[in-house]
Amino acid sequence: MNWQRTYARVARAAAQRLDATVGNAAARLAGVTAGEETTFLGRPIVSMEPRSSITVGQRCTFISGPRYTALGVARPVVLRCLLPNARISIGDDTGASGVTVCSASRVEIGARCMRGVDVVICDTDFHPLWPVRRRWEPIPLPEPADAVTISEDVFIGARSIVLKGVSIGRGAVVGAGSVVTSDVQANTVVAGNPARLLGDVASHAGRRAARR
């Protein structure tokens, strides 16, 4: 029935507008500085510490609800500054579904990056490694080398984890389900646990085109 489809479409659009209103308000009230046309679809989890900052560029989309992305998301977007002075900065035109970003010192994500569903990015191990200390001590103080930098136009596949101290070069691709423990060169494709070099983006893209 036509009127049923129209009704369903209108109801979906209204629900989406409501989710965006709630999400945008929740993110900004929690302290996120977000540029124009940046939308939080669904309510993200945000936490900050004194003098920490979370800045997001323009025209970004953060999806916290499973109905807004093809694969669904397992959890809402999580943006956490874990220690005083920690910084998360995310560039213009980026997209993220159910992503978790935790920073004890600095996580930078460049413009136009795409992060697949449920990606985790963090610049700390959260616990000391010594057996007794790891149970009781607070999060270790960060070292400058722990910062995470993801350059522009990087594509990170679904459910990947980017660990402390990693830099990912411009235009690189990280395969689904990867654990990135070391630097990734620009315009390369890496995948696996730990993520290993598969080749360069141009030859992967070329091979795909040739297979068609």
Ligand SMILES: CC(C)(COP(=O)(O)OP(=O)(O)OC[C@H]1O[C@@H](n2cnc3c(N)ncnc32)[C@H](O)[C@@H]1OP(=O)(O)O)[C@@H](O)C(=O)NCCC(=O)NCCS
């Ligand atoms: C990394 C990726 C882009 C490579 O695609 P491709 O260029 O077509 O590469 P192929 O499928 O030909 O695979 C090349 C090799 O890499 C391996 N490989 C590909 N993806 C891998 C992954 N995610 N983890 C481990 N190994 C992987 C393949 O097994 C193959 O190994 P082999 O040469 O030993 O047989 C793709 O596999 C991928 O992971 N895409 C991300 C999808 C995604 O998460 N989208 C976001 C949704 S929200």
